[in-house]
Amino acid sequence: MTQTSFLAVIRLLSAQALLEQKFSQELGSVHGLSLNDSLLMMHLEQAPLLRLSRVDLAKRLCVSPSTVTRMTLPLEKLGMLGREADARDARLAYVTLTDTGRKVILAARQTLERKAKEVFKDRWSEDEVATLADLLGRLTASQPNDLV
Amino acid sequence: MTQTSFLAVIRLLSAQALLEQKFSQELGSVHGLSLNDSLLMMHLEQAPLLRLSRVDLAKRLCVSPSTVTRMTLPLEKLGMLGREADARDARLAYVTLTDTGRKVILAARQTLERKAKEVFKDRWSEDEVATLADLLGRLTASQPNDLV
DNA sequence: CCGATATGTTTCCGAACGCAAGCAACTAGC
């Protein structure tokens, strides 16, 4: 069990490095987004009012709050994200997904879907990919809201 | 299939962010290593002569060669890594694992194994972890030498 | 009401990385 868990973790880390390399380049050149930018916008996409607070986003992305501040700044200037205050709590500064942003992330998602399909095309059966997604989902399930 | 592959990829990326956060702190405070430092040394650990060239390491870790140069510098000063020239090709500067380095990475590996076991302890059966490791292994198998 | 503590956000600083450029050494074709 010890050895197996260790192996799973090491391979997960290695696999991520590989996938990030595969995805980030096309994502950047085609849509002008980083992988983390895309994940951030996808979290907004499925949020109740297309908005989330910065600390909430930080927890979902497993990054620091300061990173969220910096990530949202350029996207806000590009008109993909907006800023909204809370009526009750003046500390909160919600990040919102604009119409422009929703179109961009929709297109970016299609790119990601295509690349994801390529990754598994040859050596995985559909059932195996589903099993993988399910097993990984139990890891991410311990975190605040799951994607997709 | 498209949707399933996409889900698997997104969850893998999210899971990695979670695991990195979980592991890197203890790894740094206890052994003074980053996660990537540890992966680098584990690759050396299982290399034929405890040594690999810098470009080879870069490919295995999915980082740029310049990153390998910068990563090895402090570890070399700490005596964990060494440098060895090739008799036939004077361009090559192998990174070698010293005795000190071998002891350090052995201890770090135990920390990682313990944390890895914790991650899966509650919600996964042993078979499921093995399945996960196997499925992820097919991803990393497309890369130069697999770890463990 | 008021001080103490907690929470959300931003800014500053140092660390880590990729890319482009540069240098050294190897290889191929002539």
Place this chain on the structure above:
DNA sequence: GCTAGTTGCTTGCGTTCGGAAACATATCGG
């Protein structure tokens, strides 16, 4: 052996990130 192209490594520069600190606001206990 000479030139041209390739490969391995390093350095400089810009970008991105985490942690500490600062600040504003909210909440709690008296």
